[in-house]
Amino acid sequence: AQSVTQPDIHITVSEGASLELRCNYSYGATPYLFWYVQSPGQGLQLLLKYFSGDTLVQGIKGFEAEFKRSQSSFNLRKPSVHWSDAAEYFCAVYSNSGYALNFGKGTSLLVTP
Amino acid sequence: KAGVTQTPRYLIKTRGQQVTLSCSPISGHRSVSWYQQTPGQGLQFLFEYFSETQRNKGNFPGRFSGRQFSNSRSEMNVSTLELGDSALYLCASSLVRQSPEQYFGPGTRLTVT
Numbered sequence: 488a489q490s491v492t493q494p495d496i497h498i499t500v501s502e503g504a505s506l507e508l509r510c511n512y513s514y515g516a517t518p519y520l521f522w523y524v525q526s527p528g529q530g531l532q533l534l535l536k537y538f539s540g541d542t543l544v545q546g547i548k549g550f551e552a553e554f555k556r557s558q559s560s561f562n563l564r565k566p567s568v569h570w571s572d573a574a575e576y577f578c579a580v581y582s583n584s585g586y587a588l589n590f591g592k593g594t595s596l597l598v599t600p
Numbered sequence: 601k602a603g604v605t606q607t608p609r610y611l612i613k614t615r616g617q618q619v620t621l622s623c624s625p626i627s628g629h630r631s632v633s634w635y636q637q638t639p640g641q642g643l644q645f646l647f648e649y650f651s652e653t654q655r656n657k658g659n660f661p662g663r664f665s666g667r668q669f670s671n672s673r674s675e676m677n678v679s680t681l682e683l684g685d686s687a688l689y690l691c692a693s694s695l696v697r698q699s700p701e702q703y704f705g706p707g708t709r710l711t712v713t
Contacts, residue, residue, distance in 0.1 A: 519700040521700075523704075528709075529706055529707075530604075530606075530690055530704040530705050530706040530707045531690065531692075531704040532704070533703065533704075536700075536701070538700070577643065579643075581700035585645070585656070585658075586648065586655070586656045586698040587633065587645035587648070587656060587658065588633075588635075588643075588645065588692075588700070588702060589645075590642055590643035591642075592642045593642065
């Protein structure tokens with residue numbers, strides 16, 4: 488069955504430190520991969536996407552993600568975290584059989600001063 | 601260009617009642633998908649509408665239904681509300697049907713008492 492796993496439920500980082508959020512997927516075909524961010528009481532904002540080509544993709548707000556087919560991973564990174572990055576982050580895979588986004592359970596990011 | 605709008609933003613209903621939520625997609629987008637977000641189940645796909653027809657459906661009971669109008673606006677209806685229907689309901693629009701690139705609205709927070 489297709490699935491998306493975000494192993495870390497909560498992550499705490501200091502402001503200015505680097506960040507890596509993990510995402511693993513189980514999917515038969517070449518996936519369409521996404522990272523979304525959700526601030527409290529808000530909808531989902533698309534950070535970046537991977538469809539094909541260069542496996543390192545750049546997104547908004549200084550985020551990047553790397554697709555590693557051999558590891559079935561699509562980890563999100565940011566070199567220096569800002570307090571405003573505190574939010575819930577969701578990894579998603581688009582299913583070409585169900586024609587819908589399958590989301591991970593999310594990782595809650597806390598940024599400390 | 602205006603984003604996806606959802607009304608109302610907040611709603612409180614009593615068990616057994618029914619509710620209708622509305623979604624207006626980005627101008628020019630013709631497909632609307634609905635997702636339910638709960639703390640326990642996370643983000644789950646409800647259904648997709650394109651050209652006023654339901655094109656795809658997730659694993660939800662028949663109490664959950666929807667429709668789409670000729671201007672691409674969509675409504676979602678939940679009948680005989682249960683406590684477990686309390687959730688954030690997110691609408692996403694895309695340019696064409698069955699598209700991986702979806703843009704989300706702010707959601708409607710439904711509380712069933």
